[in-house]
Amino acid sequence: MHIHFLDPFIAGQSAIHRLDPRVKFVLAVAFILTAALTPSGAWPVYVLLFALAMGVIVLSELGVGFVFRRAVLALPFVLAALPVIFTLPGVPLFSLSLGSWGLTATADGVERFVSIALKSWISVQIAIVLSSSTPFPELMVAMRAARVPRLLVSIFGLMWRYLFVLADEAMRLLRARSARSGATGLPGMKVGGSISWRGRVAGGMAGNLFLRAIERSDRIYVAMLSRGYDGEVRDLPLPPLRALHWLVLICGVALLGMLAIFGFLFYG
Amino acid sequence: MLYAPLPMHIPDGFLSVLVSLVLWAATILVVGYSLRRVGQDLGERQAPLMGVLAAAIFAGQMLNFTVAGGTSGHLMGAAIATILLGPWAAILVLTTVVGVQALVFQDGGLLVLGANIFNMGIVGVAVSYFVYRTFQRLANGKPWGIFVGGFIAAWASIFIAALAVALQLAFSGTSPANIALPAMGGIHALIGLGEGLITVGALAFLYATRRDLVTAGEGQVKASSAVWVAGLLIALALAIASPLASAHPDGLEWVAEQRGFLDAAREPLYNVIPDYVLPGIANESLATILAGILGALIVFFIALGVAYTRRKRGTAS
Amino acid sequence: MHHEIEVSGLSFAYPDGHVALRNVSLHITPCEKVALVGPNGAGKSTLILHLNGILNGGSGTVSVCGLEVKKENLARVRAMVGLVFQSPDDQLFSPTVYDDVAYGPIYQGLSAAEVDGRVREALQAVRMSNYARRVSHHLSMGEKKRIAIATVLSMKPEILVLDEPTAGLDPRARRDLIKLLDDLPITMLVSTHDLRMVQELFPRMVIMDEGRIVADGETAVLLKDQALLEAHGLELP
Numbered sequence A: 001m002h003i004h005f006l007d008p009f010i011a012g013q014s015a016i017h018r019l020d021p022r023v024k025f026v027l028a029v030a031f032i033l034t035a036a037l038t039p040s041g042a043w044p045v046y047v048l049l050f051a052l053a054m055g056v057i058v059l060s061e062l063g064v065g066f067v068f069r070r071a072v073l074a075l076p077f078v079l080a081a082l083p084v085i086f087t088l089p090g091v092p093l094f095s096l097s098l099g100s101w102g103l104t105a106t107a108d109g110v111e112r113f114v115s116i117a118l119k120s121w122i123s124v125q126i127a128i129v130l131s132s133s134t135p136f137p138e139l140m141v142a143m144r145a146a147r148v149p150r151l152l153v154s155i156f157g158l159m160w161r162y163l164f165v166l167a168d169e170a171m172r173l174l175r176a177r178s179a180r181s182g183a184t185g186l187p188g189m190k191v192g193g194s195i196s197w198r199g200r201v202a203g204g205m206a207g208n209l210f211l212r213a214i215e216r217s218d219r220i221y222v223a224m225l226s227r228g229y230d231g232e233v234r235d236l237p238l239p240p241l242r243a244l245h246w247l248v249l250i251c252g253v254a255l256l257g258m259l260a261i262f263g264f265l266f267y268g
Numbered sequence B: 001m002l003y004a005p006l007p008m009h010i011p012d013g014f015l016s017v018l019v020s021l022v023l024w025a026a027t028i029l030v031v032g033y034s035l036r037r038v039g040q041d042l043g044e045r046q047a048p049l050m051g052v053l054a055a056a057i058f059a060g061q062m063l064n065f066t067v068a069g070g071t072s073g074h075l076m077g078a079a080i081a082t083i084l085l086g087p088w089a090a091i092l093v094l095t096t097v098v099g100v101q102a103l104v105f106q107d108g109g110l111l112v113l114g115a116n117i118f119n120m121g122i123v124g125v126a127v128s129y130f131v132y133r134t135f136q137r138l139a140n141g142k143p144w145g146i147f148v149g150g151f152i153a154a155w156a157s158i159f160i161a162a163l164a165v166a167l168q169l170a171f172s173g174t175s176p177a178n179i180a181l182p183a184m185g186g187i188h189a190l191i192g193l194g195e196g197l198i199t200v201g202a203l204a205f206l207y208a209t210r211r212d213l214v215t216a217g218e219g220q221v222k223a224s225s226a227v228w229v230a231g232l233l234i235a236l237a238l239a240i241a242s243p244l245a246s247a248h249p250d251g252l253e254w255v256a257e258q259r260g261f262l263d264a265a266r267e268p269l270y271n272v273i274p275d276y277v278l279p280g281i282a283n284e285s286l287a288t289i290l291a292g293i294l295g296a297l298i299v300f301f302i303a304l305g306v307a308y309t310r311r312k313r314g315t316a317s
Numbered sequence C: 001m002h003h004e005i006e007v008s009g010l011s012f013a014y015p016d017g018h019v020a021l022r023n024v025s026l027h028i029t030p031c032e033k034v035a036l037v038g039p040n041g042a043g044k045s046t047l048i049l050h051l052n053g054i055l056n057g058g059s060g061t062v063s064v065c066g067l068e069v070k071k072e073n074l075a076r077v078r079a080m081v082g083l084v085f086q087s088p089d090d091q092l093f094s095p096t097v098y099d100d101v102a103y104g105p106i107y108q109g110l111s112a113a114e115v116d117g118r119v120r121e122a123l124q125a126v127r128m129s130n131y132a133r134r135v136s137h138h139l140s141m142g143e144k145k146r147i148a149i150a151t152v153l154s155m156k157p158e159i160l161v162l163d164e165p166t167a168g169l170d171p172r173a174r175r176d177l178i179k180l181l182d183d184l185p186i187t188m189l190v191s192t193h194d195l196r197m198v199q200e201l202f203p204r205m206v207i208m209d210e211g212r213i214v215a216d217g218e219t220a221v222l223l224k225d226q227a228l229l230e231a232h233g234l235e236l237p
């Protein structure tokens, strides 16, 4: 089974797709930083950030529905922030009574919670646009431009190269396991074995995968050596940034900076 | 998508900027040091081995097993990576895994990536290394040290990393420490058992097929003193921070301090900006409505522009 | 109605949109041995993976042993259909040969003694008894293939489905395998490119091409139809 559908990159011709990956990367991080800096309750800023994210999604031509659906991924973590509704002191809003003990939600608590959830949701949208409109090799260009050490970048590259091969193998192992996970339907038999046995079987499969990976890495190494690899990672210098992209970068950062200062001044 | 991550990848928005940046700094220091150490220890073999193993750990996270009631056990991989590669290379491998998860699959945010690498890569690996080494010493070369040590190292790596996450949430004012710590700790004490089982299974497989791989880590103990120091520091920080955070249930003190600091910083800015620049913004709901209208207009015009260029592209081709 | 395979109107497209099966219908009666042939990419493996529900979601129905292959029945179906994958590396996921052969019986909930008996029997059947403690990862291709067959024999399936069992085997291993299959008294569907084996072993043969069944009949008759064979890239031995 091929699983290239795991790669979130979606080819396209939109303005966002064509933007230099370095600019995209910096702007995405700046956007997320701005969202993080925005104080809780600064609703106008959140609305503007959301509009900005929407604008970017529309520009990217990925489809609003697609991005929203993917953005749901980060939702479960919101649970971690739920208690803050009840523990933050402030104007009481409503009370829940759970048996013997009651919980009182406060306005400040709700405000903090909604702000966290919003920040998270908007940030994820931008991250999705980044990864869906930028193929991984271009993300690596951005990493290099961000001065990530070469060795680390080359580990990222090798990982990406073999990720799909190994994910494929993992899927086939899963498939083989489920093909033999049968129940005879006879009464009195406990199907499935014990949890610890199942755990160890899964572990055996993982070990299998690691072993194949290690043995493959030996072969890769030999193949690299035979093409002149000497342990030093070399790559071509990055091309200079075009003027238009510079302009986008500067305008974007300025805009986000203004939003950050605005939120900070009036709501901080 | 097939693979379901542990509930340990913090998304953006959940950590305050200060906490995120401090952890980024710590992560950059440790990862930088690891890069240097790996360069010395493994030599030129390093890149392919670490890259492919990172891919294997990522893929290995798909290999789940059913526990009960629709839940399943998963692998994070810090312990097995540490056992196979030694601590420094393991930190790099986990950095790569967590980095790709955030960059490509939105498992964990970008601004908080430093924190996520710190928790899963650095804390996870340091804890695994400590526990595993301790059991290796106790077992004195007997195989039970590998399996018992592997199980407990895997469990502890998950558990302690979860505590680190809870602390960071508390310091960010996102979740009160007296709830976050027991909740994260409790859930991950269970999840850790799954990690332990899978790790032992993987070790058993490798022990049976390629014993040299499992016992190779022993040659790499040279790394010890620096790791011991790092581990001790982490343990100390946890020991001090946990009761501290628990004493101030919602990390409010901390947040309040940050606020006080911000207020102080804001004063001069207010003085610079004349009063008449933004009149009327004082009314909050009006400001929100204005922002909404402005935002809708922006999106509308962008959509219009996109539709226009699309049509042009369509007719051109 | 036992040991029977019934596929009707099955169509299937992979997630990337590639249509691999088009309206496939097939009936195999109990204890019949049927060969599935066709060029690379014809859809043989895809069809086979439907027989125990590894792939699903297309239109049409598949039932085995009178049981429809759908979510509620999957566990039962998988106990009845022994599926051997094209590549034995996919099939063998446990540390030792013994563990791998024991997986199915343990999962079914058999007692330790029964599991042991099943493993012995299965290894005996593929003549690999003294390999129980070996590590599957380091075996040769032919050895792995035989172990892979043992891993499903130990489940005592009512139907055996093999995907290209003779690929990569040396002549003697191939001969052994043919003899083994000949001796097994169960329903069998085997996908293969080995027409000589088909000639020897399978009275009935089904030809697939481009996701369709293009011929289905007596092997002796079909193998004489030179034009048919040529049209679907098959070569007489």
Ligand SMILES: Nc1ncnc2c1ncn2[C@@H]1O[C@H](COP(=O)(O)OP(=O)(O)OP(=O)(O)O)[C@@H](O)[C@H]1O
Residues within 6 Å of the ligand: A001, A002, C014, C015, C016, C018, C019, C020, C038, C039, C040, C041, C042, C043, C044, C045, C046, C047, C086
């Ligand atoms: N996971 C997948 N995603 C998309 N297309 C696939 C996938 N698996 C197989 N295919 C395609 O489906 C078609 C049928 O493949 P299948 O593996 O069933 O062929 P086959 O008859 O078994 O061939 P072979 O003799 O080479 O084993 C092929 O065109 C193949 O490219």
Ligand SMILES: [Mg+2]
Residues within 6 Å of the ligand: C044, C045, C046, C086, C163
């Ligand atoms: Mg095939």
